[in-house]
Amino acid sequence: MALQADEQVKQLGDAISILTVVGTLAELLPAIAAVLTIVWTAIRIWETETVQCIFRRSNKNANDRD
Numbered sequence: 678m679a680l681q682a683d684e685q686v687k688q689l690g691d692a693i694s695i696l697t698v699v700g701t702l703a704e705l706l707p708a709i710a711a712v713l714t715i716v717w718t719a720i721r722i723w724e725t726e727t728v729q730c731i732f733r734r735s736n737k738n739a740n741d742r743d
Contacts, residue, residue: 687721694718 694714701711722728 690717691721 694717697710697714701708701714
């Protein structure tokens with residue numbers, strides 16, 4: 678149940694992020710909203726399995742060279 682609530686919070690954050698981008702592009706919101714959106718999006722991208730696999734692979738290769 679907690680995982681579902683966590684995912685719903687993330688989806689709400691994503692929706693707010695999209696609305697913030699649109700509002701910023703329409704010059705309805707200040708630049709700070711754009712910065713917060715970029716931070717949120719970067720965090721979400723970092724959490725993806727693809728990015729995590731890439732960095733795990735990079736870290737593993739770096740450790741193998743030592």
